Amino acid sequence: MPKREDFGDVELRILVIGSSGPSQFLLTNFILGREEFSEEVCSIASSQKNVGEIVGRRVAVVNGPNLYDKGMSKSKMRKELKKSMCLSTPGPHAILITFDLEKICPNDMKTPKLVKDKFGENVLNYTMILLVYDGHLRGRALNDKVMRTDWHLRELVEQCNCRYHVFSKNWRNRSGSRELLHKIERMLQTMGGHHYVNRSYKRAEESVRNEERKLRKKRRSETERTCRELEEQFQGDELCWQMDTVNARVGAEIRAEAELQNSWLRTSLAVGLGLGFVAGAAMGMIVCSVEGPAGMVVGGAVGGVMGGASGAAAQLAIEHLDDRVGTHSANFNTVFVNRFYRAPPV
Template sequence: MKKAEADLRIVLGGKTRAGKSASGNTILRGKVFKSTSSSSSSVTSECQKETSQFEGQTLAVVDTPGLYETKLTEKEVKREINRCISFAAPGPHVFLVVIEPNRFTEEEHKTMKIIQNIFGEEAARYTMALITHEDDLTEENTIEEVISKHRGLSNFISQCGGGYHIFNNRSKDPSQVRELLKKINTMIEKNGGSCYTADMFEKAEKAIKKEMERLQNENQAMTDKEVRAKAERRNEFTQESRVAAIFRAAAAAGAGVGIGTRVGVRIGAVWGPVGAAVGGTVGIGVGLAVDAVRLKMKPNDCVTQ
């Protein structure tokens, strides 16, 4: 069976209305994700994966909900995290944390710590800040000046192994996408030519391949691309609850967990930040330690093709 995998797997994270979906459309050069820039009420409510070709590379972009600011139930949160991991298996080449520079918050400042608590310390080397709204900048107010004046933003970017890139999602100029991919590929080379993977991605990939074999045996007329797309959405990994450690890790990064009469769970702006905040006006805040559940990086041979 052929792999049917993308050359470059990109996971978009960030809070609601930071420009994740619009950035995904810019990268894939098409209106494939619903963007808040075109609809004041439309926001991403579930993970979505789309692919496209750009100058010889097959790009796969995973758009994620701003879970911290939505009213998703615990079951829905678990589903979207598992789905995101499955979509990015066998591992993302980059976590793009989408940021609107003039609205950078303390929650976003914690993003890197949360990413590392969930995926392991090495995840920082595969993270890049994607700063949107370049069109709002001026000669007097450059991105360098904005970063230097905002200590939180400056500190966050310094933690990103891939640095940062600026986007104008209103522009159709492909050069900004070309430059982004150049930076991502440089980061990949710096990381030894591999994608990022961890135990959860390896388990997801194993479940996907198993489901692909089942689907192809049922319908041999399906293409490899069709088979993988179906297998990524539904497999043993996505159906099982594998995110208990993620909740605890996110909580340890700074979010609180409340226990009340009606418990709601919200996990903050996936990867930017992915945090857990459990609602209810009645509750007791408890801190959870992450040492026992830390997910460690494993060696892998997932290379850019």
């Protein structure tokens, strides 16, 4: 039985997902209390991570791609979703799906199911609907709009066990930040105090840790040299403080690099493509062997291309099948350095 996490000591990992528009980026600004994204940003080219505080609680916010981004290919979408998983390892404490309350459309009703398809069978147990709103309704009237008046909103929220929170488009107004934190903590308590994890998250975390070990080995001589220099300059408590600072900085740099560059992120789709190409080429050559050597060559090439696509699809299907099984896991939490998670402006 995994050990229960202590909410107060662990950095809260939040995965923010948007269906379209700027809502998820306004939410990130609201949580962090700073303008990480300008109001004009409606999508990002690459998943990214930022760290900060909400009501004094350390928090890491991972922004994935907008799920209905028409400008992003399917392969790019898969890559970015996997990257968002690596950035939120060993698993998120909360998945927040954001919408503009005044712009909910029928297609948005499918979003929770889409999130479940992408992140695993049990992910909705850790999911909450976040609604950005800038209207005149408040209190009970606003609650009635969500849960009684507008059936489509009620249906959307009910898919996440009626968990929702409304925040202002004026994200600098953080009056509801404490309430949001309490809702997340209550949601976690119902799940026994464990962050979300499935087989894909386990693979991602294992790959990230393996990459960390490699990077630590590469930087060992550099770290030892730095420590020797500190020993020549400081003594006693000051030396301990300096050593801890260096170790934390190096650890954060290594973790940041490992989350963005690891074998699970690099090779999973390549494996599917490679296996599919080999199988497809072989089948194409067999089918076209009746045409002679030239037919075998052409058939092998065509079969390889088609098999590569099928292999990628099969690899994706395997990952989704793995995600049907969800387990709990407790793991260490790492101190992150914010600058290593910022993507270039888009």
